[in-house]
Amino acid sequence: MKISRLIGLGLIALMLSACGGKDEGSATEEATEAAVDEISVSDAELEGNPFMQEWDTPYGVPPFAVIENAHYMPAVKKGILEQRAEIEAIANNPEAPTFENTIVAIEAAGELLTKVSSTFGNITSTDTDDELRALEAQIYPMLTQENNAIRFNQALFARVQAVYEQRESLDLDEQDARLLELSHRGFIRSGAALSPDVKQQIADINTEISSLTTEYGQNWVLETKAFTLELTKDEEIAGLSDDFKGAVWDEENEAWVVGLNRSSYETFMVQSENRELREKLFDAYRLRATAEERDNGKLAIRIAQLRAKRAELLGYESHAHYQLETRMAKTPQAAEDFLLRVWRPGLEQAKLERTDMQAMIGDEFTFAGHDWWHYAEKLRLERYALDDNATKPYLKLENVRAGAFEMAKRLFGVTFVEVDVEGWNPVVESFELKDTDGNHLGLFMTDMYARDSKRGGAWMNDYRSASNIGGEEVRPLITNNLNLPQPPTGEPTLMRFSDVETLFHEFGHGLHGLMTQIRYPTFAGTSGSPRDYVEFPAQLLEHWTSQPEMLEIYARHYETDEVMPIELVERIRLASNHNQGFLTTEFIAASLLDLRWHMLSVEEAAQITDARAFEKEVLEGYGLIPEIEPRYRSNYFSHIFAGGYSAGYYAYLWSEILDADGFEAFKQAEDIFDPATAARLKKWVYEAGGLRDADELYRNFRGQDPSIEPLLEGRGFAVEEAGGN
Ligand SMILES: [Zn+2]
DSSP states (O other): OOHHHHHHTTHHHHHOOOOSOOOOOOSOSOOOSOOSOOOOOOHHHHTTOGGGSOOOSGGGOOOGGGOOHHHHHHHHHHHHHHHHHHHHHHHTOSSOOOIIIIIIHHHHOOHHHHHHHHHHHHHHHHSOOHHHHHHHHHHHHHHHHHHHHHHTOHHHHHHHHHHHHTGGGSOOOHHHHHHHHHHHHHHHHHTTTSOHHHHHHHHHHHHHHHHHHHHHHHHHHHHHHHOOEEEOSGGGSTTOOHHHHHHHEETTTTEEEEOSSHHHHHHHHHHOOOHHHHHHHHHHHHTTTOSSTTOHHHHHHHHHHHHHHHHHHHTOSSHHHHHHTTSSSOSHHHHHHHHHHHHHHHHHHHHHHHHHHHHHHTTSSOOOGGGHHHHHHHHHHHHHOOOHHHHGGGOBHHHHHHHHHHHHHHHHOOEEEEEOOOOSSTTOEEEEEEOTTSOEEEEEEEEEEOOTTSOSSOEEEEEEOOEEETTEEEOOEEEEEEEEOOOOTTSOOBOOHHHHHHHHHHHHHHHHHHSOOOOSGGGSTTTTOOHHHHTHHHHHHHGGGGOHHHHHHHOBOTTTOOBOOHHHHHHHHHHHTTTHHHHHHHHHHHHHHHHHHHSOOHHHHHHOOOHHHHHHHHHHHTTOOTTOOOSSOGGGOHHHHTSSOTTOTTHHHHHHHHHHHHHHHHHHTTOTTOHHHHHHHIIIIITTTTSSOHHHHHHHHHSSOOOSHHHHHHTTOOOOOTTOO
């Protein structure tokens, strides 16, 4: 039973376009008031339910065509009942606790529940509807409730503890020992070893946080939907591209309707020539959820206070100390120090960018925050004359994907072969992955296109994790999802260069899942990797996209087969650092804000009465300039107040230390397919899951600790003088 995985399926999966990452189970916040109570399901309700049958499909993929919405709830209930019985049998086993009858037994429990919830979690992301949305609101609290009950099961924990205490004499191999360590740690970090009275306090806090985060998330969704710009006049649509206008045209209202979702917002802020409307949208975006009845500020304060209290009960200085203990950064100070090393040159760069844009505007008006996107793009076009239409003909989806496969082959000796499997949607394409000797490694299923029923963003997930318990080897079913626009019938899918990077990124998560040689789901593939490491295997592969050797392979004109001119690639490379000061600053501002909310002690948190005032004080303290908004503000920072990223938003940038430094290893070898470097990468990263602590895995691959300089150079920033730390 992959406890962390089930927890990871909650709100986190619903709300974020972040991909791949499933943080280790920590004290869970999606608990609800639903008591552990009677769940029952009759045989009649399960009649003909495909989840109750063996799946006689290729590779054991779910029989998508026969699964109906009505099948989920009865199967979840049955899965919960089976899991409860399994857990009770483990907890009350009259035999003395052993590694097999306790730790492995827990790992193997909940098979049916995992089968249903994986399918449910995937389908609700790719092909949802109102009925499934309503089911989510019922099913996730039930799953969380079950996990909490297991974590606080006293008899069960006593057995885990007993096995843990014998660990030196058990003669466990490395994977067994790791499973024992992670399993025990999960219980301890949830508070299983505390007195009943403290456990009750923690449970109450979890319940309260859960309802607050739900309310926060609902406010966020409602406030995001509540505002729209309706455009009808020529001067209101000035600058907007045909693509964008097509996407936001509302037939019913006979108007172009621009809302506050991130991609519409960014596109409008970039393209619109109408300064007044830009300001209107900008303010609507950044002032979301600040008004009376949907004021998320109050909720953020209360959530931060409760998290601080819970951390104290668990024996930590702050929630951030608790969260970071199992991450690579290890302490909030280390994460903050790191962020500031990138923040300083980023902010300096941003100030230069501001000066350049004011120069472009002249003295017509004073440059302001709502001008940034628009003028940054103008400057980019002026300097690099690069637009997506120049590169798109060279970036055909099938070629790009084949390029990713070829990269994997050259690096790791693995091969992808297209296979005929019925997916969850007609656009799904499937590939079998084979190892160097031609043995089956896993199934890779891709779903590249946007549709109304699919959530935005790009992500990797699995329908089934790798495992090998009791000699029964199971190989993974891994998915990659993108949101490319469907081309008109008969026309090829041509991608933007940034989409190519996204494809390689998700492919990296995919390989992490597919190539794993770990036999326990708890730390196979991407599971069990700390949040500030899990993006590394994905971000690393993005570096290959712009290498001349790779462009030869995949970047060929869809009509002439001509390779993308190197001059175009060079311009892409230079242009990629354009506006990097701004992008770095808005990201780190949000990361610092997240850290500071969660570094509060109980006493400090109790003093805060105004979320925006706290935010202002924090950001001004770091020297943020008024023209830049943090990427998320406290009132709409759903990653941290409604999702699973609290004290973890910095992790994307932290992973970038690793990917920049990791790619440096190939550069130093003067071969992007260097066999020795690739062999270490395969063994210690893509095959190793969470076998050891992330810093050790990384060191084994790299031969040394990561250094921050390649990241700074990669963003076009000056590297600090020696001695700076
Ligand atoms: Zn990712």
